[in-house]
Amino acid sequence: MSDDANAFQTALALILGADPDLFGVVALSLRVSLSAVLIAALIALPLGAALALWRFPGRGVVIVILNALMGLPPVVAGLTVYLLLSRAGPLGEFGLLFTPGAMVIAQVILVLPIIAALTRQQIEELHGEYHEQLRSLGLSKPRMIPTLLWDSRFGLMTVILAGFGRASAEVGAVMIVGGNIEGVTRVMTSAIVLETSKGNLPLALGLGIVLLGLVALVNAGAHLMGESARRRLG
Template identity: 85%
Template sequence: MSQDANAFQTALALILSLDPDLLDIVRLSLQVSCSAVLLAALIGLPLGAALALWHFPGHGILVVALNALMGLPPVVAGLCVYLLLSRAGPLGELGLLFTPTAMVVAQVILVLPIIAALTRQQVEELHHEYREQLQSLGLSRLRMIPTLLWDARFGLVTVILAGFGRASAEVGAVMIVGGNIDGVTRVMTTAIVLETSKGDLPLALGLGIVLLGLVALINAGAYLVGESARRRLG
């Protein structure tokens, strides 16, 4: 039996036996990514809706910048957070560098533009469709925000899932600001990089299988939400 086949079998054994080291890494990964997506959604959903409803000087530039930030390289986001939280940075006294909190901040920066930009597109389309009805009810733009967000909830769930997929698969930013410290800031993506470089293929493969499964669940969830929305509208 080849070495690769042995490594794959060992990886499956680690998953099925609920290996403590593997579980700790997966748990921290989910904790960091879920926290980042939650914070990004709390900021990005109302921000995107506000950009859809209010037009002001520089609005177009802001929208273009937000769309551009959807493709922000993770290493750039990580570098910015590193400079912010390092000892010489403005927030260095907080001592957050190389902690899960720093990793959450980096992932928020990556996910926030995605949620805000896609929310703006969906809310803007709904506003154009229902503008006359909303105005006939005497709703101000501020009061329209929760109404439109609720009406777009199925599409926004898909947006949030897309943000979670971006956060959970990211490696560059969390490597820079987290330091990949064993038992402290080591998540699935950084552990895969490290274990592969060390030649510990079973753990790297095990984490890779879990990560692929997580991505598959995210895509399945997005598909089911989309199908539910289509049946509802149909």
């Protein structure tokens, strides 16, 4: 049997045996990514909805910038957070660098533009469809926001899942601001890079399988949410 086959079998054994090192890394990864997505969603959903409803000078520029930030390179986000949180940075006094908190901040910066930009698109389309009905009910724009967000909840869940997929698969930013410290800031993506470089293929493969499974679940969830939304609208 080849070394690759042996490594794959060992990786499966680590997963099925609930290896504490492997699942400790997985647990931290989920905690960081879910926290980042929750914070980003709380900010981005109302921000995207407000941008969809209000017209103001420079709105087009704001939309272009927001769309551009959807493709923000993770290493740039990581470097920005590093400079902010380093000892010489404006937020250095809080001592967040090389902690899970710094990793959450970096992932929020990556995820927030995605959720905000896609939310704006969905709310703008929905508002155009129901504009007359909402006006006839005498709803002001601030009161329209929760109504429109709730009505597009299935589509927005897909948006949030897309944000989670981005956060959980990201490696550059978390390595810069987290430092890949064992038991403290080592998440799945950074651990895969490290263990592969060390030649520890079973653990790297095990983490890769779990990460692939999470990505598959996220995509399946997004697909089901999209189908539910289409059936509801149809």
